[in-house]
Amino acid sequence: MNLKEVLKMADEIVFAKTGEHLDTLQEAILRGTMQGDKYTKIAEEIHCNESYLRQVGSQLWQILSEELGEDVNKTNFRSAIKRFQVSNSSNFAQGDVVAIGNFNICGEARYPPDIPNSHPQNQETSNTKQPQTLHQDLSEMPELGDFYDRTPELDTLTTWILQQRSRMIALTGISGIGKTSLAVQLVQQIKDEFECVIWCSIDASYTPDEFEHKLIQFFSHSEKQDLSPTNPKRLPLIKYLQKYRCLIVLDDIHNLFCSGEFAGKYKPQYEEYRSLFKQIEKLSHPCCFLLIGWEQPREMTQVKSQNTLIRTLQLKGLGIAAGREILRDYGLEESDNSEALIHRYQGNPLWLKSLANLIQELGIGATELLLDDTILLPEDLKDVLQNQYDRTSELEKQVMSLLAKENQPVNLAKLLEKGQISSSYLLNALQSLSRRCLIEKQESLYTLPPVLRQYIKEL
Template sequence: MEFEQALAIANHAVNKKIARSLTEVEIALLFGAWNSLTYDRISERSGYSINYLQRDIGPKFWLILSDALGHKVNKKNLHGILRQYHAPISNPQLQIPSSIDWGEAMDVSTFYGRVEEIEKLTQWIIQDRCRLIALVGMGGIGKSALAAKVSQLLQKQFEFVFWRSLRNAPTLDTLLSELVPFLSKGQDTQAKTERLLYWLRTHRCLVILDNQDTILKAGDCAGYYQSDFTNYGELFQLLGESSHQSCILLTSREKSAEVAILEGGNGSVRSLCLKGSWEGSLALIESNGLVGTNAQKRQLCEFYSCNPLALKMVATSIQSLFDGEIGAFLQEETLVFNGIRRLLDRQFERLSSMEQTIMYWLAINREWMTIGELQADIVPAISHASLLECLESLTWRSLIEHRAGKYTQQPVVIEYVIDCLIRQFAGVMEIADTQKAILQGLGAIANHNN
């Protein structure tokens, strides 16, 4: 039996007996007992003091629950008792009617693959009751689509579902002035962080904030906020650390600093690094009517690291230029088309100059490289500490791959970076040619004057 079912049984029984639902602290206790956590751990996880849990609320809660279930229940026999009540609850899902504001969430009626990711996020949101989750991955990998799909699947388990995109960089005040009234059904119009926390504690809400990267700083190490948006970082830290019964789901091309710091803690804050999905990409290729052998389809997916946006853009080009023939396209060996270049341009522009240098060296080498190999290559020399910092930042931005102490890039990123280098080199050559022509011209004038 899953915790959600246990919670539904306990809630139902208490509701019937004393006409109220379980409070947040009671849910924290039930969750702890269900997962055999010590009071120490329950306290750590929920933010309530051990004394309050063990000596005050704990004994009262077990009495209420025992009374409601008609059996003496305690932390040890909870599983055994609740299992007996499995049958009367036909649908374990809470099925609470939700108030929903989907904002500009994308339509996911056509959605392929991502079964494992959906399972994992469901586990984190429903069973583990995570408070803050960041979906991180490179542009076009499918973060918003996955967030929309999961939110749609889980909407009935929440009293409120609220989706907003941060793409137009709304101030925190603007966001709160919509979110607080929505969660309080118009009772509360104070656009304040404390009020938001209050409503997230009072109700089970799912708040999805898409495109968090828009309010992060460019050209620096990844994960820090632009000066006008640092209060978002403080808010997310508060929502990750304080106890409440809601879930905040973020999508971002870069992992923000507070998520990186808090995710090592008690499990209430987590991040999922989204990579391309084979299953989804193959389905996408087929639905776009491309033709080719299985090997060609796989090759195409591999070139674009199973990035759905890249594949969608390239599928359009293959349709119009090669009559949908994947083989004919692959023979051309031009992986970076305009649309994909624009996407990567936007990500590349955000890098610090040191990060750009590292990207160049990784692309030039093409192979998995150790930190030592990279350090030996890069000119002018760069300290070990700065190199490590930049590599971590590039990983947060999902632009490089990291495995067993070695680093590389996805194939389409390698092609893109090499392409940038060639363009820059061509630019320099052009300047050199112009300079040569000017010098030649100046020489001719000087000769003429002499």
């Protein structure tokens, strides 16, 4: 028997006993067992806690033992499954039905040759091991709309999620940069790799209890069980996360944090989210949380960058080709100045669309816009910038005001001299602004993006 056949047979045996197919961890255990790998190696390859993996293995061996009628363990699994196959091979040839528990295996002679869907090769195709999607709730996910090339970012996120099996990923970037659009495209591409997929848009009233209840209800619908708050069978959320391979997207994560404070400080009523994110980071489970927003939880910034289980991707502006595509979509003719215009607005899709709309309405051209380093700020763009600016602390606003007066990047010493701010406060403010993606750092020099500099000058 080859590995595929073994996994298929084990999957059918487990399904007969439990009503559930092999999950990701169980399959990894069987795959590693057939390859002669120890639990330590299996756990390393799938980035799972070894102790938890052994627990899952123990439960799996118990299920197989009960169904095969002998003591099955990691050491003898290969021989046990082979004995099972050999003991039933004669019955297969005679077309008998072999019953094991609630699991029936029909011999080849039982398949009527004139019924296409009953042929074993079709059964093989239908049972090709793929994650069984139990439930998807994408009702809060926006429509994709116009999507401009983000191939490198898509590839990076796909690798982190599907290959490195990261548990939590923060997708950050300044307003309008395209975080949500990228996430929508990503979900559309990889959603069938998961048993459960849900998209949650976090608003200002989404308390930790409401969020946890929403997810538990989501899983209850997946299992077609009644998990009302009074049901004694209701499980803690982490138990469901350990049970299923899930993709959970939290959009507008910045709504969990305080305005007027440094980035990532939870609102008083949302402190329990910290405990949830800690559980997601520390406990073994096969799920992935994708957090989208202007800010990320402070806990994520404290994790070492080489930790593949926790990742952060800061989204930058689009390239010249994609920027020109936006301008063309708004009916603007390509000119020699288009590249400079895209650079000035940092390839930000929302900023470029706002500008292109203004150009259309006023009937002006890119050449006129580039005279005297003009940066136009349409009112709708100002509104977007105002929302993010209002979230910053007074100290951050003071530092941005200092940077807005400088046309060239400045170092820490110059900021200390001009701002008369203590080094400790200044460093904390710069760190927070960096986490909000509101400033740029070039080696030891700091600067504001041109659009944001113009906005602050006009305040």
